[in-house]
Amino acid sequence: MTRISVYLIDDHRLFLSGVRSELDAAFDILGEAYDVDAAAEDIASLKPDVVLVDVHMPGGGGEHVIRETLRRSPATRFLALSVSDAAEDVIAVIRAGARGYVTKTISPADLAAAVRRVHEGDAVFSPRLAGFVLDAFALVSEPVDSELDQLSPREREVMRFIARGYSYKEVAARLHISVKTVESHVGAVLRKLQLSSRHELTRWAADRRIV
C-alpha cells in the first residue's frame, strides 16, 4: 500500500513542526510552506495527495491557496486546519474547495484519521463545522427553490450528532445505518455547502463573527 503524500502550509513554524512530527510516521511529508506563493508553486509540481492548510495566512490565507492550486493539481485534496473560530473564514475555505475543517486542538490520532478520510474523498466535519452548517442552513426566511439550499432531515440529524461530538462510526451506530451512509450524508452536506447559491449563506457567515 502506497503511503499518502502530505503537504503542509502554515505560517506558524512551531506548529508546523509539531504537526510534521505527528504525521511523519504514517505519511510521506512532501514539504511545507510558510506562505501562499511558495505553497502554490510546490503543490503544482509535487502534486501531493493531501494538503493541510491553515485558514489564516499572510497573502490571502487558505482560501487563496486552494483556489490557486486546485486548478493546477486537481487530484489534491485539501483539509483546513485552524485555530480560528470565525465562521466566515471557515465557510470561505470550504467553499473554495477544502474537503473538511478541523481545529488545531485535534488529537494526533484524529488528525491522521482525518487526513486518510480526506484522501479517500470523504468530508471531514469537526463538531464546530457541523455547528456552523446547522446554523447557516437553519435560516429559512425565503422559500428555497433548490435542493442545494436546504439540508434533508437525515442530513440535519447527522450534523447534529457530529456537533454533539459523535464520530462517524458512532453516528452510524446510533442511526442504525452504515458508516458509508453517514459518509455519503456528510459528503452531500459538503457539496451543498460548497455549491449552494443561497446568498443567506454568505450573509450569515459575514454577520456571524464567532460561535
Next chain:
Amino acid sequence: MNSAGLRDTGYANIRVNPRPSGGEALIARAAAPVVNDLTTRLGLRRSATNRVVVGVAGGVGERTGIEPTIIRVALVVLCLASGLGFVVYALAWALSRGPSPAPQTRMRTTDSQLRQVIAVSSIVAGILLVARAAGLWVGDAVGWPLALAAFGASVIWVRSDRSEAQAPLDPLAAVFAVQPAFRLAAGGLFVVSGMFLVLQSGYSAGPTGVLPVVVAVLGLTLIFGPWLYRLAQQLADERRERIRTEERSEMAAHLHDSVLQTLALIQRTTDVSEMAGLARVQERELRAWLFGAPRPGLDLLSTALEAMASKVEWQHRIAVEVVAVGDEEMGEAIAALVDATTEATLNAAKHSGADLVSVFVEVDESAATAYVRDKGCGFDPRLVPEQRGGIAESIRSRMERHGGRAEIMSAPGEGTEVKLQIARTR
C-alpha cells in the same frame, strides 16, 4: 550695476539651454521671436534661494546687484499705491527664467493650468476694461483693487501646486502650501482693500456694501485659514496618535497579564496535564479577547456556556468544547438550562475519566436543547441512587421545575450523554 553679476548670469543663460517655463511658454507662443530674444537679453533668472514669492525680487537683485529687500519694499509700495507693483511683478515673473542651479521638474498639467488662468485673467481684464469704457463700472477706487486682488488670488491658486517639488495631493493643502509671506501679503491686500472699500462706500447698504465685507473676509481667510487648517490637522493627528498609543499599551498590558503570565507559568510546570490545562484556558481567554463578545452587554446562552466551559476546563484540567447553534437571551428558563448543563459538564469532568467533554446547544423556534457528552467510563443510570444530589436535584428537578426535562443516556464503557431540553418562553 554689478558687472560681474551681469556677466555671470548672462553667460549662464547662454550655456544652459533655456526651456520655457509656464509664463514664458505662453508669451513665447504669442510673440515668440521678440519675447524670447527679450528674455534672453534680459538674462533675468528668478532666484531659487532668495525668494519670498517666486524669487522675482531675489532674481532682480542678483541681476542688478540691488538689495532684494529694497526691491521688495518698492514693489509692496507700488502695490499699495496703485496696484502697479503687481503688474510689474507679474511682468518680471513672465519675462524671467526659472532658477538656474536646480532645474525643477515641471508638470505639463501645471503649465496648462497656468495658461488657462492667465487666459481667463486676460479675458476678465478685457471685459473689465470694456465695462469701464461703457460706463458699467463701480469706479476706479473699487474696481482696480478688486481686479488686482482677484488676480492675486488666481496666482495663489495656480502657483501653489508647483510651489515646491513635493506638491501635496490634497487641493486644500496645496493652496495652503503657498509661501507664507506671499499668502500673508495676498491676504493682507484683501483685508486692506476690503477696509478701503468700506471707507469708500461709507457703509452703504446694497451690493457695494456687501462686497467689501466679502473681500475682507476672504483676506482674513487667506491669512488665518492655513493656520487654522494646520491646527485642526495637528489636533486630529495627535488624537489619532494618542488613540493608537493607548490601544498599544492596552494590548501590551493585556498580553502581559494573560499570555506572558501563562507562558511563564507553563515553563515552571512539569505536569503535562496542568500544562495543557493552562494552555487551553489561555487560548479560550485570548480568543474571546481577540474576537470579542458577539453582542457586548447582552447576556446570551452561548456566552454563558463558554464562560462555564472555561471555568470547568480550568478547575478540572479537561477540554470542554462548546458548539452553539442559534442563541437566546438569558431568562429564567435559559438560566436553569445553563445551570443544569454546568452540572452535567462537571459530572463528566469529575467522573468520566475522559479528556474531552462536548457541549452542544441548539435553539430553535420551540425549545432550547443542550447535549453534554463524554466518551468516558459511563455508568448504568438505573444503579444511581435516586437521592444522589448531582443528577437528581441539580439536573433533573431543576429542569422539571422550569417545564423542561433531562434525559441521561449511558452504559458502562460507553460514555455518557445528558440531554437537557427546555421550552422557550415566548
